[in-house]
Amino acid sequence: MNDANMKVSICGVELKNPVITASGTFGFGREYAEYYDLSRLGAICVKGLTLNPRQGNRPPRIAETPAGILNSVGLQNPGVKHFIEHEIPFLKQFDTKIIANISGNTIEEYCRMAEILYDSGVDLIEMNISCPNVKQGGVAFGTKADTVYHITQEVKKYCRQPLIVKLSPNVTDIKEMAKAAQDGGADAVSLINTLLGMAIDIYTRRPVLANNVGGLSGPAVKPIAVRMVWEVASVVDIPIIGMGGIMNGEDAIEFMLAGATAVAVGTANFIDPLACVKVVDGIRNYLLSYDIEDINSIIGKVELN
Amino acid sequence: MISIYKRPYLCTIVKKEETAPGIFDMTIISEEITRQAKPGQFLNIRCADTLSTLLRRPISICDIDKEKKEVRFVFQVKGEGTRLLANRSLGELLDVLGPLGTSFTVDNSFSRPALIGGGIGVFPLLFLANAYRSSMDVFLGFRTKEMVVLEQDFKRICPDTVIATDDGSYGVSGYVTRLLEENIKQGKNDIVYACGPEPMLKKVQSMCSAYGIPCQLSLEQRMGCGIGACLVCACKIRTPKAWEYKHVCKDGPVFWGNEVLFDE
Ligand SMILES: Cc1cc2nc3c(=O)[nH]c(=O)nc-3n(C[C@H](O)[C@H](O)[C@H](O)COP(=O)(O)OP(=O)(O)OC[C@H]3O[C@@H](n4cnc5c(N)ncnc54)[C@H](O)[C@@H]3O)c2cc1C
Numbered sequence A: 001m002n003d004a005n006m007k008v009s010i011c012g013v014e015l016k017n018p019v020i021t022a023s024g025t026f027g028f029g030r031e032y033a034e035y036y037d038l039s040r041l042g043a044i045c046v047k048g049l050t051l052n053p054r055q056g057n058r059p060p061r062i063a064e065t066p067a068g069i070l071n072s073v074g075l076q077n078p079g080v081k082h083f084i085e086h087e088i089p090f091l092k093q094f095d096t097k098i099i100a101n102i103s104g105n106t107i108e109e110y111c112r113m114a115e116i117l118y119d120s121g122v123d124l125i126e127m128n129i130s131c132p133n134v135k136q137g138g139v140a141f142g143t144k145a146d147t148v149y150h151i152t153q154e155v156k157k158y159c160r161q162p163l164i165v166k167l168s169p170n171v172t173d174i175k176e177m178a179k180a181a182q183d184g185g186a187d188a189v190s191l192i193n194t195l196l197g198m199a200i201d202i203y204t205r206r207p208v209l210a211n212n213v214g215g216l217s218g219p220a221v222k223p224i225a226v227r228m229v230w231e232v233a234s235v236v237d238i239p240i241i242g243m244g245g246i247m248n249g250e251d252a253i254e255f256m257l258a259g260a261t262a263v264a265v266g267t268a269n270f271i272d273p274l275a276c277v278k279v280v281d282g283i284r285n286y287l288l289s290y291d292i293e294d295i296n297s298i299i300g301k302v303e304l305n
Numbered sequence B: 001m002i003s004i005y006k007r008p009y010l011c012t013i014v015k016k017e018e019t020a021p022g023i024f025d026m027t028i029i030s031e032e033i034t035r036q037a038k039p040g041q042f043l044n045i046r047c048a049d050t051l052s053t054l055l056r057r058p059i060s061i062c063d064i065d066k067e068k069k070e071v072r073f074v075f076q077v078k079g080e081g082t083r084l085l086a087n088r089s090l091g092e093l094l095d096v097l098g099p100l101g102t103s104f105t106v107d108n109s110f111s112r113p114a115l116i117g118g119g120i121g122v123f124p125l126l127f128l129a130n131a132y133r134s135s136m137d138v139f140l141g142f143r144t145k146e147m148v149v150l151e152q153d154f155k156r157i158c159p160d161t162v163i164a165t166d167d168g169s170y171g172v173s174g175y176v177t178r179l180l181e182e183n184i185k186q187g188k189n190d191i192v193y194a195c196g197p198e199p200m201l202k203k204v205q206s207m208c209s210a211y212g213i214p215c216q217l218s219l220e221q222r223m224g225c226g227i228g229a230c231l232v233c234a235c236k237i238r239t240p241k242a243w244e245y246k247h248v249c250k251d252g253p254v255f256w257g258n259e260v261l262f263d264e
């Protein structure tokens, strides 16, 4: 076999391969465009956007922990209008799909952003109701099933593009949240966002992050993320975008076997700017070595003991 | 064919020496980095191929030798990352991203620059001194005698390099900022370049503003990507009305002194 089908489809939007950049780890793509042709990606999910520009939290905003990092950026971004005017034209040069990741303080703000993005040319909208780094909104909408259902239903009314709901792992039962998103009309779910964590400098007796707490990502969270993707896959029919600690093609395959239709790569971009394309190549190598003609044939195909 | 894209370079370690307790002087080979590097820029180094210390570590370029394609950097062992880096052996390949960030403005129309560095902030100034090679003043501060490094390297370029130690065990006793102040009071320098701990940078900034001299400061912040995408390395930069968060890895590490806003 010398080639395999890498195409996957997320609610009617076809991705040339299942690899997406995780929101907040890839900016608006400009920096990584100096390292490779962004057309090699399945999709680019941009930095989390808000209605108005945000400065984000005080530094230090990052702490390294075993096999992971804690971050507390706090959604620093230039606002959705600036994104449409200045970043979409840049991203449109590449033959890939664009996912806008949106956050708000109120349901109205989310709806307003979906409205503003109506004619923007983005291919998909990812609603972040799971940011652990902002006081209002964010994760507050993502931890109770009835609010997940309600916000999804409301925002969906204003969306032209398929709506992905990004779920928080900081809940007792993520299956409930995923079902609520599906019932509310979500076209897909993505998971996981970061796990709330903390690191303390024992010599100064102060938290390393100025914000005291932050979101954990990287290989340390991968087993939790795989388990959650597998759990969610057992209760929803809509596509799942899996993420959390993916460093290479093998990790991506693990998420797909658990039930993800596509995967996102975040923290790995910091260690290797070429991480995403290496994940694409790694997936292809796996398919070729095991004579798998179509990537779609492995989705959810974990064989339980 | 030369690719138009940047990439991390795998560079052979050709020199490694512990020049003071816990201070390592390392040289790697990279034609690409020597071709692009400017004084003040840094490298983001993968200290070891392990998931336990996941992130790269930012380390300034201390000097380059274009002919020999050598890139030199000096680092202090602080925690696990720099400890792993210090354990790397000659002949091994080091995964290096860079050169990254902004550089010091080298402009020969300045008549006499002053370079001031404290602690690990001393290291990037050697590359800058080499880029000037004209008359200049160099002030280097160290904690104590046994931590003094690079003295001969600086004296080869600037024989009057002044060394100070906090405890007075070597050279002039006390903080280097006092020496700089005497100089600029007498109107000797028309630009100042500073790298070192924040209290030192603050002092240089207020002194230069009081005497109306431009200065450039090299800032430090904890980093993720090192290339401007993750936005973790925030620093406050003045805007016409107030301030905004810029990023040390891409907008810096070198900023003009009057742009930088330090927290009280
Ligand atoms: C632009 C820039 C240039 C630098 N140049 C030099 C140099 O030439 N020589 C030198 O000895 N040191 C330099 N440093 C500081 C050096 O990056 C840190 O000492 C190093 O990252 C510590 O890593 P560690 O694993 O040993 O320590 P740990 O404390 O275990 O590191 C934990 C985490 O905090 C980060 N961190 C800790 N201290 C610092 C710091 N001071 N600045 C930024 N991040 C930090 C680490 O990168 C890591 O992510 C520079 C820093 C910056 C930002």
Ligand SMILES: Cc1cc2nc3c(=O)[nH]c(=O)nc-3n(C[C@H](O)[C@H](O)[C@H](O)COP(=O)(O)O)c2cc1C
Binding pocket: A022, A023, A024, A025, A047, A048, A049, A071, A073, A075, A101, A128, A131, A166, A192, A193, A194, A216, A217, A218, A219, A221, A243, A244, A245, A246, A264, A265, A266, A267, A268, B224, B230, B232
């Ligand atoms: C520095 C940083 C910033 C992030 N910003 C956002 C964001 O703006 N919106 C969002 O939905 N997720 C954000 N995330 C979460 C990631 O998209 C992803 O869900 C998480 O990091 C897990 O994937 P990883 O382990 O591959 O990084 C951020 C993560 C990091 C590390």
Ligand code: FES
Binding pocket: B222, B223, B224, B225, B226, B227, B228, B229, B230, B231, B232, B233, B247, B248, B249, B250
């Ligand atoms: S370290 Fe990622 S933006 Fe500076």
